[in-house]
Amino acid sequence: MVQSLNTKVDITEKATSFHGLTTYGKVMIGDRAFEFYNDKNLNDYIQIPWEEIDYIAASVMMKGKKIPRFAIHTKKNGNFSFATQNTKAVLRAVNQYIPDDKMLRSLSFKEVLTRNVKRKVNRLRGKEK
Numbered sequence: 001m002v003q004s005l006n007t008k009v010d011i012t013e014k015a016t017s018f019h020g021l022t023t024y025g026k027v028m029i030g031d032r033a034f035e036f037y038n039d040k041n042l043n044d045y046i047q048i049p050w051e052e053i054d055y056i057a058a059s060v061m062m063k064g065k066k067i068p069r070f071a072i073h074t075k076k077n078g079n080f081s082f083a084t085q086n087t088k089a090v091l092r093a094v095n096q097y098i099p100d101d102k103m104l105r106s107l108s109f110k111e112v113l114t115r116n117v118k119r120k121v122n123r124l125r126g127k128e129k
Contacts, residue, residue: 002037002045006030011093017046018069018081027084029093034072036082046080048072055102058091067091071106 008031015027017036025038025045034053038044058070069083070091084090095103107115 002042004028004030004035005033005047005049006035007032010096011089013084013086013090015082015084015090018083019046027082027090029090029097031097034094036080048074048077048080050097052076053098053102055104056091056094056098057104057106058087059106 006028010029010031012026012028015025015036017023017025017038023038023044024040025036028035028037032049034046034048034050036046052074054073054075056070056072058067060067067087069081070087071079071081073079091103
């Protein structure tokens with residue numbers, strides 16, 4: 001059985017983890033860590049202490065009315081992507097432990113495309129960055 005890092009739980013929400021194969025489970029936000037536990041396999045879990053998180057990037061759609069998924073970027077162990085039933089509530093709970101300057105909005109598809117086209121044009125003109 002897995003031991004939780006948290007001593008107090010703020011919110012628990014159904015979630016999907018996109019780390020490797022897609023797995024379904026629950027996200028638990030507490031006073032010490034962000035935790036994901038798989039519904040079917042109790043040995044499949046992700047525990048990220050708050051001090052290990054570098055920043056969180058959320059995919060925002062429809063001017064903030066819908067947030068389908070978010071990614072946690074850690075200092076050492078890479079990136080973890082999640083989708084929850086109520087992502088806004090989960091991110092509000094996370095915001096109690098992570099400062100605002102570490103909560104970012106992901107670039108949209110159009111912004112990524114525009115940035116790449118500008119980069120290619122600058123390279124062709126000889127203004128490489």
